[in-house]
Structure formats: C-alpha cells, structure tokens
Amino acid sequence: MSLNRDYDIIVVGGGLVGAATALALARHGLKIALVEASPEPSLPQDESWDSRIYAISPGNMRFLDSLGAWRTQELSRVAPIEAMQIWGDEHAELEFSAYEASVPALGYIVESRQLQHALWTQMRQISEIELFCPAHCVSLTWETSCARLALSDGTSLSARLIVGADGGNSWVRTQAGVGVNTRDYGQLGVVANFATGMPPRNIARQWFRKDGVLAWLPLPENRMSMVWSTDPAHARKLLAMSPTELGATVAAAGGNLLGPLSLITPAAAFPLRLQNAEVMVKPRLALVGDAAHLVHPLAGQGVNLGFHDVIGLEETLNNRNVQVDVGDYALLRRYERSRKMDIYAMQITTTGLHALFGSDLPGAGRLRNLGMTFTNRQQWLKRRLMAHAMI
Numbered sequence: 001m002s003l004n005r006d007y008d009i010i011v012v013g014g015g016l017v018g019a020a021t022a023l024a025l026a027r028h029g030l031k032i033a034l035v036e037a038s039p040e041p042s043l044p045q046d047e048s049w050d051s052r053i054y055a056i057s058p059g060n061m062r063f064l065d066s067l068g069a070w071r072t073q074e075l076s077r078v079a080p081i082e083a084m085q086i087w088g089d090e091h092a093e094l095e096f097s098a099y100e101a102s103v104p105a106l107g108y109i110v111e112s113r114q115l116q117h118a119l120w121t122q123m124r125q126i127s128e129i130e131l132f133c134p135a136h137c138v139s140l141t142w143e144t145s146c147a148r149l150a151l152s153d154g155t156s157l158s159a160r161l162i163v164g165a166d167g168g169n170s171w172v173r174t175q176a177g178v179g180v181n182t183r184d185y186g187q188l189g190v191v192a193n194f195a196t197g198m199p200p201r202n203i204a205r206q207w208f209r210k211d212g213v214l215a216w217l218p219l220p221e222n223r224m225s226m227v228w229s230t231d232p233a234h235a236r237k238l239l240a241m242s243p244t245e246l247g248a249t250v251a252a253a254g255g256n257l258l259g260p261l262s263l264i265t266p267a268a269a270f271p272l273r274l275q276n277a278e279v280m281v282k283p284r285l286a287l288v289g290d291a292a293h294l295v296h297p298l299a300g301q302g303v304n305l306g307f308h309d310v311i312g313l314e315e316t317l318n319n320r321n322v323q324v325d326v327g328d329y330a331l332l333r334r335y336e337r338s339r340k341m342d343i344y345a346m347q348i349t350t351t352g353l354h355a356l357f358g359s360d361l362p363g364a365g366r367l368r369n370l371g372m373t374f375t376n377r378q379q380w381l382k383r384r385l386m387a388h389a390m391i
C-alpha cells in the first residue's frame with residue numbers, strides 16, 4: 001500500500017547536521033520528515049571507543065544543549081579541551097589556554113556515535129518529527145507549491161522545503177542539479193584511538209610536520225584520539241602497520257609526550273577535499289553541512305560549520321513573516337547570504353594553513369615559524385583567534 005504524507009520540511013540525511021536540523025526546526029512547530037538511508041544509530045554493548053571523534057566548539061555545545069542533545073550523552077566520555085599546543089616544523093610553539101580566555105573549555109571532544117545517538121533519542125521524543133529509517137530515496141521532483149520525494153517502499157512525501165543534509169556526495173544536491181567546485185588536497189585523514197602511558201590532561205596537541213598535520217585530541221583518562229592528515233602513500237603505510245608498530249610510530253612523531261601508545265580502535269582513513277556547492281539554496285531547497293561544503297580537518301571545524309548552517313537556517317525561517325512559505329526562494333537566499341562569510345573564512349584559513357605548512361619553497365619554513373612565534377607573543381591576537389574558534 002503506498003502512503004502519501006505532507007510536511008512543512010523534509011530533511012534528507014540523519015547525520016549529526018541533519019538530526020540537529022530536524023530538532024532545531026521542529027521546536028518552532030514545523031512538521032518535519034527525516035529520511036535516513038542507514039539503520040538508526042545505536043551504541044555498542046561494550047565500552048569500546050568510536051574512532052570518529054569531533055572537537056565541538058563551546059558555542060555549538062550550547063546549541064546542542066538547547067536541543068536537549070548534549071546532556072543525553074554519556075558525559076563521562078566527553079573531554080573538555082583546556083589547552084591547545086601547536087608546533088611548527090622548527091619547534092616554534094603556539095599555545096592557547098581556556099584559563100587565558102577565561103572560559104571553562106576551548107572545546108569539547110565527543111564521539112560521533114554518542115552524539116548521534118543523543119540526537120536521535122531526542123528526535124524520537126518530538127511529535128513534530130517523523131522518522132523514515134532506513135529508507136531509500138528514489139526520486140525527488142519540484143513543483144510550484146511543493147517538492148515530492150518518493151521512497152523505494154512506495155511512500156510518497158511532500159513538503160514546502162527539502163533540506164539536503166546527506167553529506168559530501170549529496171544525492172539531493174545532484175537531484176537539484178547543483179554542481180560542486182572541488183579541490184583534492186591529495187591527502188588522507190588517518191584516524192585511530194590509543195591508550196596512553198600518561199594522561200593527556202585535557203590538552204589538544206597538533207604538529208605541522210613535513211609529512212602532514214598530526215593532531216592528538218584528548219579523551220578521558222589515559223586515552224587519546226589521533227588524526228594524521230598525510231599523503232596517500234604515507235597513509236597507506238600507517239594503515240598497513242601492526243598495532244605495536246603504529247603505536248610506536250605515532251608516539252615518536254609526537255615526541256613521546258604521552259609515553260607509550262597502544263591502539264584501542266583500528267586505524268581508518270578518509271579522503272580530504274575542499275568542496276563548495278555552487279549554490280546553497282534554490283526554490284524549495286536548502287543545503288546544510290557537508291552537502292554544502294567540505295573543509296580540511298586540520299582545524300577540526302567541519303561539523304561545527306554544519307551546526308552553524310543549522311543555526312542560520314533556523315534563525316532565517318523563524319524570523320520570517322508567518323505568511324511567507326518556508327520554501328520561498330528570497331527567504332532561503334537570506335540563509336545563504338548569512339552563511340557565506342563564515343564558510344569562506346574557514347576554507348581560506350584551513351587551505352592557507354595547509355598550503356603554508358605543506359610548502360617546500362625557500363623561506364616558507366621561516367615564515368611559518370616567525371608567524372607562530374609572533375602570534376604566541378601577541379595576547380590580543382590569541383584572544384581574537386580563540387574567540388573566533390569558540391563560536
């Protein structure tokens with residue numbers, strides 16, 4: 001039997017950004033359908049750690065809390081970042097601390113599946129949200145007064161607005177005929193978690209090395225999560241290592257600062273690219289999160305930018321005149337314009353750092369180290385950088 005259902009908004013993709021979108025828009029009384037291709041996220045029975053770890057900014061932590069999805073997580077598994085230490089290639093060091101910024105934390109390290117589970121638990125409790133999961137989208141068409149989404153089980157959904165939150169290879173974006181500008185960084189991000197000889201003491205550490213950018217993010221107690229953005233040959237070498245060899249290699253690359261490392265989650269790798277959708281909106285369409293933009297993970301800001309999209313879309317729709325349809329193009333353009341600077345600034349910063357620290361040109365090393373030493377000595381500049389990263 002085929003079903004026909006009508007909503008204000010259909011969100012396609014129930015990752016962190018899509019789930020946050022559904023919750024943020026439902027709290028203004030909008031009727032939402034959320035369509036997710038994978039089975040509903042669940043937590044493992046054992047105490048194992050997720051290799052997908054995010055650094056969430058304090059501003060986004062407050063946003064997630066306002067959605068009821070922060071404290072639903074197992075908070076003993078969340079680590080506050082109290083300080084950040086960054087090293088250049090000639091030992092130039094830059095340090096930021098929560099104490100200097102007079103804040104409790106510079107950010108929070110969370111596991112992807114814990115946060116995902118918290119968002120879904122919250123969505124289940126909201127009557128304005130209907131979940132279609134797992135569901136396979138087969139066609140998406142736009143009419144003057146609505147958009148229609150057909151699912152493979154014969155269900156037909158219609159809504160005033162479609163939100164594409166279906167990741168970097170967005171199906172919604174393709175159906176809408178929106179192209180992307182892509183630049184491959186020629187790198188993979190290798191991620192793995194380790195038990196450490198000494199506790200990381202809530203300090204995030206990052207090294208700009210000749211072979212890429214290595215980040216150690218603190219997890220509670222004696223654990224840490226690594227992201228090593230590096231060229232594909234080196235990434236493959238890391239992935240092929242035995243757990244003992246990988247632990248020794250990562251420990252040595254970070255100057256053995258946390259003592260010996262033993263692998264607690266298998267290493268995995270993700271391709272890294274810079275990507276922008278040609279437009280973020282069309283009549284009855286808005287893109288959010290990775291569907292709209294991808295950035296280099298060296299600043300740990302991908303999902304944070306996505307949550308900023310959600311906040312921008314929520315503000316735009318909530319501030320509209322009630323007679324205005326949520327799929328109105330002029331309204332959606334306001335959302336797009338509100339996001340331009342933030343996305344552009346983050347892409348310029350991450351791509352600039354990637355280029356500066358990846359360069360072998362004469363003078364590049366000196367410039368890098370002068371820049372870091374200068375920044376470290378300027379309290380005003382550090383405060384501004386920290387204030388920006390904490391939104």
Ligand SMILES: Cc1cc2nc3c(=O)[nH]c(=O)nc-3n(C[C@H](O)[C@H](O)[C@H](O)COP(=O)(O)OP(=O)(O)OC[C@H]3O[C@@H](n4cnc5c(N)ncnc54)[C@H](O)[C@@H]3O)c2cc1C
Pocket residue numbers: 012013014015016017018035036037038053054055056135136137165166167168170171172189190191227270271272288289290291297299300301302303304305306
């Ligand atoms: C190595 C690495 C490290 C990173 N570290 C950080 C970090 O520390 N901090 C940070 O902020 N960001 C980080 N990022 C970026 C971050 O992972 C992404 O920005 C974030 O996951 C984007 O979330 P999203 O919900 O937009 O997309 P996704 O997480 O890709 O979710 C998309 C969802 O849509 C679903 N979907 C896809 N197609 C369909 C379809 N046709 N129909 C229905 N559902 C569909 C998928 O199943 C999925 O659930 C990192 C990225 C990499 C590669």
